[in-house]
Amino acid sequence: xxxxxxxxxxxxxxxxxxxxxxxxxxxxxxxxxxxxxxxxxxxxxxxxxxxxxxxxxxxxxxxxxxxxxxxxxxxxxxxxxxxxxxxxxxxxxxxxxxxxxxxxxxxxxxxxxxxxxxxxxxxxxx
Amino acid sequence: xxxxxxxxxxxxxxxxxxxxxxxxxxxxxxxxxxxxxxxxxxxxxxxxxxxxxxxxxxxxxxxxxxxxxxxxxxxxxxxxxxxxxxxxxxxxxxxxxxxxxxxxxxxxxxxxxxxxxxxxxxxxxxxxxxxxxxxxxxxxxxxxxxxxxxxxxxxxxxxxxxxxxxxxxxxxxxxxxxxxxxxxxxxxxxxxxxxxxxxxxxxxxxxxxxxxxxxxxxxxxxxxxxxxxxxxxxxxxxxxxxxxxxxxxxxxxxxxxxxxxxxxxxxxxxxxxxxxxxxxxxxxxxxxxxxxxxxxxxxxxxxxxxxxxxxxxxxxxxxxxxxxxxxxxxxxxxxxxxxxxxxxxxxxxxxxxxxxxxxxxx
Numbered sequence: 001x002x003x004x005x006x007x008x009x010x011x012x013x014x015x016x017x018x019x020x021x022x023x024x025x026x027x028x029x030x031x032x033x034x035x036x037x038x039x040x041x042x043x044x045x046x047x048x049x050x051x052x053x054x055x056x057x058x059x060x061x062x063x064x065x066x067x068x069x070x071x072x073x074x075x076x077x078x079x080x081x082x083x084x085x086x087x088x089x090x091x092x093x094x095x096x097x098x099x100x101x102x103x104x105x106x107x108x109x110x111x112x113x114x115x116x117x118x119x120x121x122x123x124x125x126x
Numbered sequence: 127x128x129x130x131x132x133x134x135x136x137x138x139x140x141x142x143x144x145x146x147x148x149x150x151x152x153x154x155x156x157x158x159x160x161x162x163x164x165x166x167x168x169x170x171x172x173x174x175x176x177x178x179x180x181x182x183x184x185x186x187x188x189x190x191x192x193x194x195x196x197x198x199x200x201x202x203x204x205x206x207x208x209x210x211x212x213x214x215x216x217x218x219x220x221x222x223x224x225x226x227x228x229x230x231x232x233x234x235x236x237x238x239x240x241x242x243x244x245x246x247x248x249x250x251x252x253x254x255x256x257x258x259x260x261x262x263x264x265x266x267x268x269x270x271x272x273x274x275x276x277x278x279x280x281x282x283x284x285x286x287x288x289x290x291x292x293x294x295x296x297x298x299x300x301x302x303x304x305x306x307x308x309x310x311x312x313x314x315x316x317x318x319x320x321x322x323x324x325x326x327x328x329x330x331x332x333x334x335x336x337x338x339x340x341x342x343x344x345x346x347x348x349x350x351x352x353x354x355x356x357x358x359x360x361x362x363x364x365x366x367x368x369x370x371x372x373x374x375x376x377x378x379x380x381x382x383x384x385x386x387x388x389x390x391x392x393x394x395x396x397x398x399x400x401x402x403x404x405x406x407x408x409x410x411x412x413x414x415x416x417x418x419x420x421x422x423x424x425x426x427x428x429x430x431x432x433x434x435x436x437x438x439x440x441x442x443x444x445x446x447x448x449x450x451x452x453x454x455x456x457x458x459x460x461x462x463x464x465x466x467x468x469x470x471x472x473x474x475x476x477x478x479x480x481x482x483x484x485x486x487x488x
Contacts, residue, residue, distance in 0.1 A: 105338075
C-alpha cells in the first residue's frame with residue numbers, strides 16, 4: 001500500500017485528490033494539509049511514501065515544504081500538483097527536491113500513474 | 127549652408143527713404159500682441175503702447191512714472207525679483223523670464239518678459255526696453271497636456287492593476303474550482319451506469335477546454351515584461367508564445383529610433399494583443415507582422431496580416447469584433463493618439479495606430 005499525503009490550500013482540490021487516490025485499492029491517503037506548516041508537520045508524523053504538493057500555499061508555499069521534506073523525510077518523494085506551469089516555477093520546485101511535476105487539469109489517470117511510478121521507483125531524489 | 131556653384135547675383139535693393147522716428151514710434155505704439163515699453167534707469171515706466179494697455183489693463187496716463195514692480199505679484203516683490211531682474215539686465219545686457227505678472231485689476235497672467243538694458247554712446251545707462259507677451263493660453267494648453275499625461279499614466283496603471291487582480295482571481299479561484307469539478311466528473315464517469323458515461327465524459331471535456339481558455343485569459347492578462355527588455359522583446363516573446371498555437375508565421379520589425387516610455391509601451395502592447403487576437407479569431411491568416419517605428423515624436427505601429435480582410439468576415443458584420451475595436455481605438459485616443467483599421471491592397475488587414483511620446487523627458 002502506498003501512503004500519500006495531500007497538500008493543497010484549495011479544499012475542493014484536496015477533497016477531489018483524496019477521492020481520486022483512494023478510489024485505487026493500492027493507494028491510501030494519510031492526511032490532507034492546507035498550509036505549508038501543516039504539510040511539514042503531517043509529513044513528519046506520518047512519513048508518507050508520496051507527497052502531492054501544491055506550489056502556492058499559505059505559510060511559505062510548496063517550495064518551502066519540498067526543501068524541508070528533503071531533510072526531514074528523506075525517504076518521502078514529492079509530486080508537485082500546481083496550476084503554474086511556467087518554466088521558472090517548475091525549475092524552482094525541481095531544485096527544491098520535487099521529483100515529478102503535474103499541471104492541474106491533467107487526467108486523473110495521469111495523477112494516479114505518477115504516484116504509482118514514484119512509489120515504485122528505486123531511484124532517489126533529485 | 128555650403129554652395130558649390132557660383133553665387134547667384136543678389137536681388138537688387140529698392141532704394142528707400144529712411145523712415146522718420148515718428149513712424150517707428152507709430153509701429154511700436156500700434157503693436158497689440160506685445161507690451162513694448164521703456165523704463166527709466168530706476169525702473170519707472172517711461173513709455174507705453176497699445177499692446178501694454180491690452181495685456182496689462184493700464185492706460186498710459188495710469189502707469190507712466192510708476193515703478194515697474196507694480197506688475198509683479200507680492201511674493202516676487204518680497205523676494206526682490208524686480209530689482210534683481212534689472213541688475214541682471216544691466217550686467218548681462220538682457221534678461222528673459224517667464225512667470226506670473228499682475229494686470230491692473232489684480233488678475234494674473236503668465237508672461238514671457240524680455241528686459242534689455244539700453245546704454246548710450248558714452249556707456250551710460252539710459253533705461254530699459256521691456257517686451258512682455260501674454261503666454262497664459264499657451265501655458266494653459268501645456269498644463270492641460272501635462273494633466274492629460276498624468277491622467278493617462280494613472281489610467282494605464284489602474285488598468286494594469288485591475289488586469290493583474292482579475293488574473294489572480296481567475297487563476298486562484300475559477301481555474302482551481304473547475305479543475306476540482308473536472309476531477310470529480312472523471313471519477314463519476316467510472317461510477318455512473320454505462321448509458322451516462324458519454325454525457326459525463328463530454329462534460330469533463332467541456333470543463334477541461336474551459337480551463338484551457340481561462341489559462342489563456344490569465345496569460346493574456348499578465349503584465350508584459352517591458353521594464354526588463356523593452357517593448358519589442360515583450361512583443362516578440364508574446365508572439366513566440368501564441369503564434370505557434372495559432373499556426374501563425376510571425377515577425378516583429380523594429381524600426382524604433384527610441385524606446386517609448388513605459389506607459390505608452392504598455393498601451394502599445396495591449397493594443398497589439400487585441401489586434402493579434404482579432405487576427406487569430408477572424409482573419410484566417412497564415413502570417414502576421416508587427417512593425418514599430420518612430421514617427422512625429424511618437425510611435426507608429428502597423429499590425430498586418432495576410433488573411434481574408436475585414437469586409438469578408440461574418441463576425442465583423444455581426445458586430446462581434448466591435449468590442450475589441452472600440453477598446454483598441456479608445457486606448458489609442460485616450461493616450462492622445464489615433465487608430466485605424468484597413469484592408470491591405472495586397473490582401474489581408476492592417477491595424478495602424480500612433481501614440482505620442484508621453485514622457486516629459488523624451
